[in-house]
Amino acid sequence: MRIGRCIPWQGNAELKQPSQNNGLISKQIKAAEKAQYRKDMKRGKKIDVDQHLFIFILSLVTPLVLYFNRHLDDNRLTSWNWVFDFVDLSRVGLMLTVALILAWLLSRISFYEKNKPLVLFVTSCVMASSFWSIPEVIVDGARYFTQAKQLSVYGGGYFAKQWGREIFAWTDLPLVPFLYGLVFKFFGEQRIFIQALNTFFYSSTVVLTYQLGKTLWDEDTGFRSGLLLLGFPYVYTQVPLMLTDVPTMFFFMLAVVATVKALKNGGAVRILLAGFALFLVFYIKYSTWMLLTLIPIIYAYFIYVNPTQTIRRGLVLALLALVLTGAFFLVYKDILGPQLGFLLEYQKPGLHRWGESYISTFLFQIHPFITAAALFAVFTAARKMDFRFLIVSFLLFLFLFLQVKRIRYTMPVFPMFALMAAYGMGEIQNKKVTKQVVFSIVVTSFVVAYMGFLPFLNTLGVQNLQAAGHYVNSIPGANVEVVSFAGDNAVVNPATAVPVLDIYTHKTLVYEYEPVKPEVLERVKSAPLRFTWEFSLPGYYSPKPGTKNIDALVLISDDPKRPLPQDIDKKTSLYPFQKIFNQSSNIFQYQTFVTVYHK
Numbered sequence: 001m002r003i004g005r006c007i008p009w010q011g012n013a014e015l016k017q018p019s020q021n022n023g024l025i026s027k028q029i030k031a032a033e034k035a036q037y038r039k040d041m042k043r044g045k046k047i048d049v050d051q052h053l054f055i056f057i058l059s060l061v062t063p064l065v066l067y068f069n070r071h072l073d074d075n076r077l078t079s080w081n082w083v084f085d086f087v088d089l090s091r092v093g094l095m096l097t098v099a100l101i102l103a104w105l106l107s108r109i110s111f112y113e114k115n116k117p118l119v120l121f122v123t124s125c126v127m128a129s130s131f132w133s134i135p136e137v138i139v140d141g142a143r144y145f146t147q148a149k150q151l152s153v154y155g156g157g158y159f160a161k162q163w164g165r166e167i168f169a170w171t172d173l174p175l176v177p178f179l180y181g182l183v184f185k186f187f188g189e190q191r192i193f194i195q196a197l198n199t200f201f202y203s204s205t206v207v208l209t210y211q212l213g214k215t216l217w218d219e220d221t222g223f224r225s226g227l228l229l230l231g232f233p234y235v236y237t238q239v240p241l242m243l244t245d246v247p248t249m250f251f252f253m254l255a256v257v258a259t260v261k262a263l264k265n266g267g268a269v270r271i272l273l274a275g276f277a278l279f280l281v282f283y284i285k286y287s288t289w290m291l292l293t294l295i296p297i298i299y300a301y302f303i304y305v306n307p308t309q310t311i312r313r314g315l316v317l318a319l320l321a322l323v324l325t326g327a328f329f330l331v332y333k334d335i336l337g338p339q340l341g342f343l344l345e346y347q348k349p350g351l352h353r354w355g356e357s358y359i360s361t362f363l364f365q366i367h368p369f370i371t372a373a374a375l376f377a378v379f380t381a382a383r384k385m386d387f388r389f390l391i392v393s394f395l396l397f398l399f400l401f402l403q404v405k406r407i408r409y410t411m412p413v414f415p416m417f418a419l420m421a422a423y424g425m426g427e428i429q430n431k432k433v434t435k436q437v438v439f440s441i442v443v444t445s446f447v448v449a450y451m452g453f454l455p456f457l458n459t460l461g462v463q464n465l466q467a468a469g470h471y472v473n474s475i476p477g478a479n480v481e482v483v484s485f486a487g488d489n490a491v492v493n494p495a496t497a498v499p500v501l502d503i504y505t506h507k508t509l510v511y512e513y514e515p516v517k518p519e520v521l522e523r524v525k526s527a528p529l530r531f532t533w534e535f536s537l538p539g540y541y542s543p544k545p546g547t548k549n550i551d552a553l554v555l556i557s558d559d560p561k562r563p564l565p566q567d568i569d570k571k572t573s574l575y576p577f578q579k580i581f582n583q584s585s586n587i588f589q590y591q592t593f594v595t596v597y598h599k
Contacts, residue, residue, distance in 0.1 A: 051433050052104060059100050059369075059440040063448065064093075066364060073364040075356050075407065077137065078237055080364050082587055083456040092451050099447050103439035107432050116219065117207045120226040124203040127230060127446055128239045132195045134457050135466040139492060139532060139590070141242040142499040143170060144177050146538060148242075149502070151181025152189060153540055164335030170531045171339055171347060175251075175284040176244040191503050195240045201250035202239050206230065208253040209415040213422055215260055216388045224438055225415070225422035231441035232414050233449040234365035234407060237457060242503065248285050249412045255281045259295060259317065260391075263302040266313050275320030282325045286343060287409050290398070297394050301387055346530070354528055355405030365407060366414075367441045370421040377424030392419040456585075461592045464581035465497060468554065468594040469504025471579055475598045477551020482511045482541075483568055484556040492590045493532040497556045498541060501594075510550065511541040529590075552598035560593040572597050 066073075067089065070080035106112070112119045136142075150167050151159040159167065159181060163174050180194055187193045206226045213222030229235075238245050258274035278295070281288050302310040329336060362371045374396075381389035395413045404410060428434040457463075472480055482501065484494035498511050516533045524533050553571055555564070560582050564572070572578075575597035582593045 048430070048432070051430060052107075052436055055433060055436050055440060056100055056104060059103070059444055060096060062368060063096060063444060066368070070364070072357075073360045075234070075360045075365055076354070078234060078365065078453045078456065079360070080452075082585075083452045086456045086459055086585070087452050092447065095451055096444060096447050099443035100440055103443045104436055106439045107435035113223070116223045116226070117210060120206045120210055120223070121203045124206045124230060125199055128199045128202050128236060129195075130450060131236050131454055132192070132240045134237060134240045134454060135460070135463045136241060136500055136503060137237075137457050137460055137462055138241060138243060139496055139500070139529060141503070142496045143168065143172060143531065143535065144180060144242050144244065145503050146499045146535075147172070147174075147177035148180035148184055149189065149499075149540075150538055151178065152184035153538075156181075156185075164332060164339075168535055169335065169339070170535070171286065171343055172244070173283045173285055175280060176247050179247070180242065189506070191242070194242055198239050198241075198246045201247050202235070205246075205250045205253050205415060208250070208257050209418055212253070212257050212260065212392075212415075213419050215257070215264070216391065216419075217423065217426075221419075221422050221426055224425055224434070225419040227438050227442055228370055228418040228421050229415055231367040231370050231418070231445040232365070233367070233445045233453060235411065235414065236446070236449040237453050238408075238411070244285050245408050245411045248288055249415065251277065251280050251284050252288060252291050252412045253415050256294065256298070259298055260302075262317055263298065263310050263313055266309060271313060271317050272320065275317050275324065278317075278321040279324035279328070282321075283328060286339070288412065290402075291395060291412055293398065294391070294394055298391055301391060304387065346526070356407055358405065361405075361407050361410060366417070367445050369437060369441050370418065373421035373424035374417055375424075376427070377420045380424055380427055389420075389423060392416045392423070396420070459583065459585045460588070461584045461590070462500070464583055464592050464594045465501045465556075466504050467583075468579075468581045468596055469501050471581075471596055472505045472507055472552060472554065475552055475596075477549070477599070478508055479547060479550050480505070480507045480509055480552045480554055481550045481571075482509050482554045482556065484511075485562070485565075486558040487562070490558055491527065492529050493535065494556060494558065495537060496532040496535060497592055498537060501554065501556070507552075509541055510543050510547065511537060512543065513537045513541065552596060555595045555597070557593050558591045575599055
């Protein structure tokens with residue numbers, strides 16, 4: 001009986017002992033796991049800190065490397081070789097350091113991701129509007145201003161009938177001047193309204209880039225691409241100008257996004273919007289015709305994804321776009337035909353003489369991190385066999401194949417380049433590091449543009465016209481006579497300065513235009529700025545019958561020491577006050593000096 005009682009008792013004792021040991025072992029394992037976790041956390045934090053520090057240092061060093069190799073930048077407007085001769089490098093370095101710290105802080109927070117399209121739109125608006133003080137540094141602005149003003153003065157019917165006839169169109173297409181003219185008509189002839197419109201186009205392009213990235217891949221890729229479009233310093237200098245490049249970028253991206261949405265989701269409204277958007281792209285600029293070769297690539301992708309629906313939707317969309325485009329071409333065939341012939345005869349050969357190097361465009365005028373990420377994305381997409389990537393990379397390959405090197409013609413492709421880079425950066429595992437890289441690109445590009453490009457462009461001689469226009473606005477009276485003259489070897493017709501001056505003043509300008517002599521036209525036949533000599537000023541500048549009170553006289557010259565003709569010298573004696581504007585950077589051959597005489 002005792003033995004019988006002992007056996008269960010011993011058995012229970014033997015079973016209880018291992019249970020106590022297991023609990024002890026379990027505690028030891030948990031303690032070891034916690035210790036290992038703490039070690040891993042410390043190691044992870046150290047690695048994380050090391051990565052962020054590496055990005056910070058690399059972002060700070062990269063602009064310095066570009067600075068010391070700035071002789072490689074041959075951009076025709078904002079070459080680093082010119083820009084940083086006018087800039088205090090120490091101030092730029094200090095601001096860049098502060099900006100990169102801000103980029104790191106932004107990578108640690110996420111409140112700005114709650115409404116991504118709004119964040120992108122507002123941020124890009126604020127950044128772009130910081131450059132509104134830039135003067136009209138490209139003489140082509142005189143053409144677009146004049147075409148727009150003719151619509152404002154004479155009405156939309158006149159513009160529709162006389163565009164390309166009495167309205168000098170050169171090689172322009174009518175959409176952008178038409179929009180600018182409507183702005184003048186309804187809001188007033190002030191440059192700030194055009195700048196606000198172009199800023200809207202730019203910010204909307206940023207949002208459209210986000211939408212395309214989100215549609216093709218995911219929201220993070222779209223958001224990165226929208227932010228990366230803020231990493232193109234050159235673009236900031238184009239937003240304030242009265243040109244077609246920023247609107248072209250917007251309308252092209254609008255057409256691409258609308259086409260993708262129409263083919264993917266269908267719907268009558270989407271198809272109508274896409275067809276109309278394609279029509280607008282066709283008549284914004286001749287160079288955009290080449291961009292439309294992307295549309296068949298988009299069709300091919302969606303036919304692969306959904307053949308039946310895509311073919312039906314695509315046929316309706318293509319038919320609508322062709323009908324609208326063809327109708328416009330028939331109305332203006334007598335204008336568009338000769339323009340196309342002239343482009344082949346004059347503009348196409350000139351592109352080889354007027355281009356810039358890829359080193360300039362993709363390393364100096366675009367943040368080099370974007371270029372590196374886009375290049376990495378090519379190999380990533382090829383490895384994954386991601387056909388969607390061809391939609392955003394096709395045009396870049398086409399431009400490289402055709403050797404298109406002028407940055408102003410490359411600008412409409414910049415959103416696609418940002419999408420390529422965003423795709424490549426998606427391969428970075430540490431998302432906080434990815435954010436830091438993106439924000440570092442944005443702040444570095446803005447600092448370079450704001451503290452480098454902006455002050456440089458404000459030192460150019462064309463700023464004299466801006467300053468003189470503002471000064472003329474401050475003096476009493478309404479009528480101002482303008483006289484312009486230049487030497488025998490002038491590269492720009494001095495009469496072109498009149499509409500540029502008109503951009504900045506609300507006074508009535510009076511100018512006696514004289515046609516250019518045939519021998520001068522022959523001399524400039526292959527010149528890059530040939531249009532300035534063939535450009536005739538509209539009749540609203542001609543002296544009006546009965547106009548007697550001329551309140552001021554403005555002299556525009558390419559040489560401040562040039563002797564005045566006797567009759568002009570006699571006129572200046574009638575005005576007791578004068579103001580001279582003789583700023584010059586001595587970089588460009590075209591110089592503009594202005595003297596204002598007034599009572």
